[in-house]
Amino acid sequence: MRNGERSRERLLDAATAEFAAYGIAGARVDRISAAAGVNKAQMYGWFSSKEGLFDAVFSQHLHRIVDAVPFTPHDLPAYAVALYDSYLTDPELVRLAGWSRLERVPVGDLLDAHHADPKHAAIKRAQAEGRIVRDIRPDEVYALVIALAGTWSPVSATFTASRQDDQADHRRRRRALRAVVRRALVP
Amino acid sequence: MRNGERSRERLLDAATAEFAAYGIAGARVDRISAAAGVNKAQMYGWFSSKEGLFDAVFSQHLHRIVDAVPFTPHDLPAYAVALYDSYLTDPELVRLAGWSRLERVPVGDLLDAHHADPKHAAIKRAQAEGRIVRDIRPDEVYALVIALAGTWSPVSATFTASRQDDQADHRRRRRALRAVVRRALVP
């Protein structure tokens, strides 16, 4: 009974990297346990299956996926830009969400309602204050901002940005993103 | 030598469905050959591996992914709405692109330049004519439109729409999409 807590953490870290890189079907439990330095049987004692391990990883990172960046409904352009930056520093989270969408949740909400509801409510208030356009429903405002911030994300259908890109590229994308969100959603 | 052409077609159709549903790592070649009614050894005679089969499937559908909808740079809002509709009728294409991004092409362009270049050039002309705002580069205009059209797509990080959704929902999303693209990109 030397150090169960630390082992569990190393295991979840290794599993995060593995699932982010290969998805659920592509992940290998032997690779995870080897990378974590945790015995496989031990792993199965804590989490009962590969799927169970993915669930643990995903729910552990849920708040980081959702709140990687403080939500600022009164300044959506800045929020979108901050998301762009967070996708650059933490592409794993976006990839994890992508796998979950493709391998687990093909339609409907990706996350539980109680993660999104507070944001929708905040958007509604900002609309009442005249900070956000009123002709689009709060949940859709949110969806559109997330989609825009993900234009160059690790699940982009066009181009995925990386930290190695030229700083000028990042600046140009941030500027475009800020302008688009402002013109589209700020009255 | 009864009908090689038809068998090949059935095989590619079955492979498309399988890869769209499960991705490369999750796809099972036995399932594909069974669904197509084509012997597995035959399959390996035509395509040399599971990866080779995915490549064939993906390149076969490339033009449909890129040109599922006629590109109308002079009316980007309508283009975005048409893409929304095409994602509803053909979610497989978007999922295929998603798998390719996650399992194959983690950074940079998802598609070859020669697929995107004509569109960028058309956007540039539309900008010169004053039909599209000039403060955003053509390739980024395109990326932003694709991202917006994919707000409720099968790779959405928030909500994935489906044909079963209420017609009112579809109308509301189309209207929001049209408004956002117009305000953001049309002068």
Next chain:
DNA sequence: CCTAACCTACCGACTGGTTAGTCGGTAAGG
């Protein structure tokens, strides 16, 4: 017109490596 050679579609059965998950245990701490 026949037939031998050849090509391509088609196929059932197999294999070797991989992989999720298990077993039966030791030892450390409380």
Next chain:
DNA sequence: CCTTACCGACTAACCAGTCGGTAGGTTAGG
């Protein structure tokens, strides 16, 4: 003495890819 961390070795199923064929159609030579 009980619980929990830890572990090497194992297994049964799975799965991509192969083997060694048969048969139908086409062509060319006689």
